Amino acid sequence: MFLYLSLFLFTFLSSTSAFDVNSTLAASSITRDQIMQRAQVWVDQKVPYSQSATTDGYRQDCSGYVSYCWASSTSGGGHWTGNMQEICTKISKADMKKGDAILLPSTHVLLFGGWIDSDAFYEYAEHQPGDVCRKSTGSYKYFADNGYFPCRYNLVSN
Numbered sequence: 001m002f003l004y005l006s007l008f009l010f011t012f013l014s015s016t017s018a019f020d021v022n023s024t025l026a027a028s029s030i031t032r033d034q035i036m037q038r039a040q041v042w043v044d045q046k047v048p049y050s051q052s053a054t055t056d057g058y059r060q061d062c063s064g065y066v067s068y069c070w071a072s073s074t075s076g077g078g079h080w081t082g083n084m085q086e087i088c089t090k091i092s093k094a095d096m097k098k099g100d101a102i103l104l105p106s107t108h109v110l111l112f113g114g115w116i117d118s119d120a121f122y123e124y125a126e127h128q129p130g131d132v133c134r135k136s137t138g139s140y141k142y143f144a145d146n147g148y149f150p151c152r153y154n155l156v157s158n
Contacts, residue, residue, distance in 0.1 A: 029156065030070060031156070031158055032097060032099040034071070035069050035070060035098070035111075035153075036069075038069045039099075039111050039113070039124040042065060042068065046134075047060050047126070048131075048132050048133075049133075050129075057074035058074055058077055058078040059078055059080075061126050062081065062108050062109050063079055064077050064078040064080075065111070066078075066079075066101050066109050066111055067084075069099070069124070070156075081104070081105055082106040084109055084151070085103070085105060087155075088153050088154060090149055090151050091150050091151060091152045092150070093140060093150060095150070095152075096112055096121075097112075097114075098112065098113055099112070099153070099156060100150055100156075101151050101153070102138075102143050102149070103149060103151050110123045110124065110127075111125065119140050119141050120138070120139060121137065122137060123136055123137065123138040
């Protein structure tokens, strides 16, 4: 009986068309709209920066936040800046789209939210202790001059 109930629930839940921004999408593709919806959840909740606390299974630091937005593995609280290149590919500035990231390996990562002009862009990030997850503006030149580069999640579908 339990097996039949489990199969029924699995079939029902896997066939529903509603999208829950907090649902686990690990190991499957995700759209840019889904990435940005997930990014806004932590901004709206003002999730505080923490390298030890978690929200939805992800560390509340920069790489945990980008891992959450990309719905990558929650193992260990998400990827960290030292291994994010396992799940993303370096791209050019000209190729950047909402939902991509700006990464300095082993140091910091933030989510790219779209261009304002040729240098300024919207950034979504968990920056440092004492701060909360927020949307703000950043300078591409500043990040590029400091060794950061743009990258794209390998499982983004568009």
